[in-house]
Amino acid sequence: MTTRTQILVRGIVQGVGFRPFIHTQAQRHVVKGRVYNDAAGVVIDLEGDSKSIAGLFEEIILRPPPLAVIDKVECRVGLPAANYEDFQILESVVEGAKAVPISVDVATCADCLRELFSPSDRRFRYPFINCTNCGPRFTIVEGVPYDRQRTSMRDFEMCPSCRREYENPWDRRFHAEPIGCSNCGPVLELVDAQGNKFNPRSGEDLISCAQRLLREGKILAVKGLGGFHLVCDALNHEAVNRLRERKYRQAKPFALMAASLAVVRRLAVVSAEEEALLQSVQRPIVLLEKRPDAGLPVTLAPGAKTFGFMLPYTPLHYLLLENRSGPLVMTSGNVSDEPICFENSEAARRLPGIADVFLRHNRRITIRTDDSVARVQAGRVQLLRRSRGYAPAPLRLGFRAAKEILACGAELKNTFCLVRDEWAYLSHHIGDLENLETLDSFTNGISHFQKLFDLHPEVVAYDLHPDYLSTKYALSVEDIPGKVGIQHHHAHIASCLADNRAEGEVIGVAMDGLGWGADGKIWGGEFLVADFIQAERVGHLAYLPLPGGTQAIKEPWRMAAMYLWQAYGDEFLNLNLPFFGQVDRASLKTLQKMAAAGVNCPETSSMGRLFDAVSALLGLKLKVTYEGQAAIELETLAAADDSVGYRFEIDGTGVIHAGPVIQNLVGDLIDEIPASRIAARFHVAVAQLILEMAVDIRDRQKLKRVALSGGVFQNGLLLKLVSRRLADAGFELLAHSRVPAGDGGIALGQAAIANALLAAGRI
Numbered sequence: 155m156t157t158r159t160q161i162l163v164r165g166i167v168q169g170v171g172f173r174p175f176i177h178t179q180a181q182r183h184v185v186k187g188r189v190y191n192d193a194a195g196v197v198i199d200l201e202g203d204s205k206s207i208a209g210l211f212e213e214i215i216l217r218p219p220p221l222a223v224i225d226k227v228e229c230r231v232g233l234p235a236a237n238y239e240d241f242q243i244l245e246s247v248v249e250g251a252k253a254v255p256i257s258v259d260v261a262t263c264a265d266c267l268r269e270l271f272s273p274s275d276r277r278f279r280y281p282f283i284n285c286t287n288c289g290p291r292f293t294i295v296e297g298v299p300y301d302r303q304r305t306s307m308r309d310f311e312m313c314p315s316c317r318r319e320y321e322n323p324w325d326r327r328f329h330a331e332p333i334g335c336s337n338c339g340p341v342l343e344l345v346d347a348q349g350n351k352f353n354p355r356s357g358e359d360l361i362s363c364a365q366r367l368l369r370e371g372k373i374l375a376v377k378g379l380g381g382f383h384l385v386c387d388a389l390n391h392e393a394v395n396r397l398r399e400r401k402y403r404q405a406k407p408f409a410l411m412a413a414s415l416a417v418v419r420r421l422a423v424v425s426a427e428e429e430a431l432l433q434s435v436q437r438p439i440v441l442l443e444k445r446p447d448a449g450l451p452v453t454l455a456p457g458a459k460t461f462g463f464m465l466p467y468t469p470l471h472y473l474l475l476e477n478r479s480g481p482l483v484m485t486s487g488n489v490s491d492e493p494i495c496f497e498n499s500e501a502a503r504r505l506p507g508i509a510d511v512f513l514r515h516n517r518r519i520t521i522r523t524d525d526s527v528a529r530v531q532a533g534r535v536q537l538l539r540r541s542r543g544y545a546p547a548p549l550r551l552g553f554r555a556a557k558e559i560l561a562c563g564a565e566l567k568n569t570f571c572l573v574r575d576e577w578a579y580l581s582h583h584i585g586d587l588e589n590l591e592t593l594d595s596f597t598n599g600i601s602h603f604q605k606l607f608d609l610h611p612e613v614v615a616y617d618l619h620p621d622y623l624s625t626k627y628a629l630s631v632e633d634i635p636g637k638v639g640i641q642h643h644h645a646h647i648a649s650c651l652a653d654n655r656a657e658g659e660v661i662g663v664a665m666d667g668l669g670w671g672a673d674g675k676i677w678g679g680e681f682l683v684a685d686f687i688q689a690e691r692v693g694h695l696a697y698l699p700l701p702g703g704t705q706a707i708k709e710p711w712r713m714a715a716m717y718l719w720q721a722y723g724d725e726f727l728n729l730n731l732p733f734f735g736q737v738d739r740a741s742l743k744t745l746q747k748m749a750a751a752g753v754n755c756p757e758t759s760s761m762g763r764l765f766d767a768v769s770a771l772l773g774l775k776l777k778v779t780y781e782g783q784a785a786i787e788l789e790t791l792a793a794a795d796d797s798v799g800y801r802f803e804i805d806g807t808g809v810i811h812a813g814p815v816i817q818n819l820v821g822d823l824i825d826e827i828p829a830s831r832i833a834a835r836f837h838v839a840v841a842q843l844i845l846e847m848a849v850d851i852r853d854r855q856k857l858k859r860v861a862l863s864g865g866v867f868q869n870g871l872l873l874k875l876v877s878r879r880l881a882d883a884g885f886e887l888l889a890h891s892r893v894p895a896g897d898g899g900i901a902l903g904q905a906a907i908a909n910a911l912l913a914a915g916r917i
């Protein structure tokens with residue numbers, strides 16, 4: 155019997171080949187009707203026998219196009235007959251279509267890859283091949299609705315062959331907006347540092363020329379999806395060192411790209427989950443444990459026990475890595491702390507001192523987007539930097555937003571977040587908001603998101619730190635009436651709740667480098683009882699002077715001296731510790747005087763700084779060149795043995811004293827216990843502290859869920875030790891997964907809190 159049914163599919167279903175997919179399925183299942191995009195997704199209007207319709211429905215649910223993210227499917231059954239005579243794809247009903255999510259950038263699909271390397275294909279070795287299942291999206295979009303005229307592909311006029319594919323509903327490139335070929339699409343060019351055309355040798359094309367230059371140890375700037383990479387042969391020590399010098403990047407690990415999984419496996423330990431993550435369409439940089447016999451230069455990732463690996467994600471990468479048995483360094487195209495270059499002119503201005511040769515193209519990148527960084531922890535994917543491949547896909551919330559809200563995030567590793575209805579539009583990684591260029595990325599990013607998703611926030615949330623540029627921005631925007639400041643560590647815990655789509659009160663453990671406290675001091679080792687509305691501070695590391703403010707962050711030995719001073723008083727100068735040999739006595743005395751007088755010594759309860767101090771006590775890192783470096787080296791050093799830990803002392807008011815930890819640690823140093831065991835004992839001490847505090851809070855407050863957030867929990871060893879203890883003690887654990895535990899996740903928490911305050915009528 156013939157019936158008529160409408161299926162409404164919501165989620166990321168536009169620009170991902172959904173309509174051609176339905177068209178194909180309609181022929182297979184012999185149903186007639188129409189398919190079109192509407193404001194919220196795709197509408198499929200079907201007429202046929204109910205069994206056929208059910209069959210097509212099953213295809214949608216079980217085998218949707220690879221890039222589609224189906225959020226909701228609604229069916230309207232028993233509609234009056236329309237007597238369709240065929241099945242057609244209708245032009246979109248674009249009215250209000252701005253609510254439809256824009257797809258993320260997607261790694262080259264298997265079909266395109268096959269064509270790329272088939273001599274008979276008309277796109278053989280074309281470095282910009284793509285289709286509806288893959289290719290650039292977010293990084294080429296200028297406006298909405300998503301079509302070619304609103305992407306940077308509007309610079310290229312389609313040739314007749316491309317147009318035929320673009321207009322044919324049976325073709326894999328039907329409405330693939332970035333479609334192109336060597337006759338009509340973007341082209342590569344190779345130029346030297348002065349911007350002059352670089353001539354390949356006879357017999358070479360641009361790709362083989364670039365490959366040769368890499369073999370010769372040259373540094374190339376290669377334009378990718380979201381910006382330029384600086385690229386060199388990872389096996390060439392001199393090239394790697396030269397890149398470090400020129401980029402002013404002393405120690406921060408370089409990301410690597412390998413031609414295939416087989417290459418990665420030879421150099422790092424890869425689990426099944428890590429394999430899947432490496433091969434996912436998002437293609438993040440995945441942190442993998444180094445193989446001891448890998449034979450890669452130590453300088454690629456000094457002091458870390460992991461390498462950051464990714465697999466190729468654009469046709470250009472595949473061509474560049476073809477036949478290459480070793481990895482390439484693929485680090486962001488910038489000088490030290492500046493944002494990555496994404497425009498040809500900008501790269502030509504800023505990178506000549508670093509790159510010898512530029513391999514670039516003329517497809518404009520509309521928004522600067524860094525690579526994402528992820529790892530697998532206890533079988534779960536954790537994003538450490540959520541950017542290309544993930545942003546701007548909205549995150550489903552566990553609540554419905556009362557109003558549209560903008561949250562401005564923190565200062566370091568900034569992201570911002572906009573929420574509407576049940577969705578959070580968390581931005582790509584913006585970077586450290588410490589210079590004008592990054593601030594521009596931040597403000598441009600906010601307006602770009604507002605335009606793409608048609609968002610008009612009525613409330614803006616910001617960090618309480620008065621000096622953050624994100625805070626100053628929030629206070630200065632005139633067209634958003636509601637403003638709300640949110641405490642940094644409360645935001646961390648709320649972010650963890652929102653990440654897990656949880657709500658209600660939890661025991662919140664927020665540990666990081668620093669965040670502005672409710673009392674104006676610098677917090678970072680905090681135990682909170684918190685929900686989306688409020689956070690009560692029930693415990694924290696005892697305050698300690700942060701001598702010289704930010705100088706103490708760059709020089710962990712200062713924190714080591716402060717912890718010694720706290721544990722031993724002025725007597726600490728008489729100790730004979732290994733690291734004293736690396737600092738002159740006069741500096742230690744000056745520091746002690748500064749602290750005693752309280753000059754230029756803000757007080758801090760930061761756990762990140764305690765990790766720094768321990769790292770310096772062990773003589774590991776007296777000075778660091780990037781945030782978290784000391785803690786990473788401490789984690790790397792720690793032996794697997796975790797039987798005995800040091801003990802913190804917790805007083806009746808929940809203030810935690812590290813004195814006993816420091817004293818026992820110093821005792822071990824004097825007894826010449828191996829540093830690897832000392833590092834392990836310290837990690838165990840922190841894990842044990844978190845367990846004890848959690849048990850105490852559970853007993854008093856009847857809470858059994860613990861949320862862990864803040865940059866300290868990017869320490870995989872600590873997270874493992876804590877998780878095991880909490881699980882054994884019967885706690886329910888909330889950790890981060892979809893958003894970073896560090897400050898890259900703060901904006902989501904700010905938005906969640908602002909929303910709860912709104913709903914409660916408190917804004």
Ligand code: ZN
Nearest residue numbers: 263266285288
């Ligand atoms: Zn493809």
Ligand code: ZN
Nearest residue numbers: 313316335338
């Ligand atoms: Zn063409």
Ligand code: FE
Nearest residue numbers: 666668669897
């Ligand atoms: Fe933080």
